[in-house]
Amino acid sequence: MQFLHIVVISVVAGCSCAVLLKQYTDCGGHGSIHSISLEPCDKEPCHITRGNTYYTNINFTAQEHSKNLTNICHGIIAGVPENFQVSPSSACGNGVSCPLTPGQSAVYKASVTCPSDAPQVRLAAKWEVRDDRGKNLICIVFPLTID
Template identity: 35%
Template sequence: MDVRTGLIALFCLIGLTWAQPVKYIDCGSTSGKVIGVDINPCPNQPCQLHKGNSYTVNVTFTSNVDSDKSTAVVHGIVGGIPIPFSIPVPDGCRSGIQCPIKTGETYNYQASLPVKTEYPSIKCVVEWELTDNGNKDLFCIKFPVQIVN
């Protein structure tokens, strides 16, 4: 019985290492406040994003506005130049957020970040914005990544 309990505890601890809070900077969240960011799997920072894989980005934030919709815009910043990253579902209301968004409520935005095989192996900064009805940022975050084979 003790061996099984120990194995279960070990697997739980291993699972916790895959999604750790990510160090990020707020780049202009005017309509909301970011509470936390994590990427799964991302056991080390900067997150190593392997080509051909997909990663889950989770952002917990509190809204300062009411909004009927939310739209995600993602860029990779390379040499100071923002290069668009396509994400499968840019509609925040289909990414874990119950719309309409209400002032003072806390939300957990969840999205998939596919890393295409044609992306170059490079270190860059990801800028992830979620905008409200008025195209103001519910959140804007930046975090470093490294794209690897």
């Protein structure tokens, strides 16, 4: 895990803030991750609220070709993955031009809603973007707290 270095970016007056995540683990993928932001969040680990929607930007460079990209997001609580709905389910067209080619850089944009029935707990979030062969282009795990 990388050291905690937080850069807070004021997005809109009224404290809609984003944080560049530094406390994450790259869990393997053929893409190179340059930066990850999560909004709203003012410090790591991010505190999220049940029923609310959160937005992420992932800046990366692809190393392999892919016609399609699919999102998968889980909250891992006591070792058990809980599915978090990502919108849209395809990463194509959200800052990413598909087909993806090796060497192509992009800033992928997506949102995820914390399930309203999620327990109040500290957990690990696992976000994967898979290519058309089911291989991870991006895979990250980072800490969250659900309030």
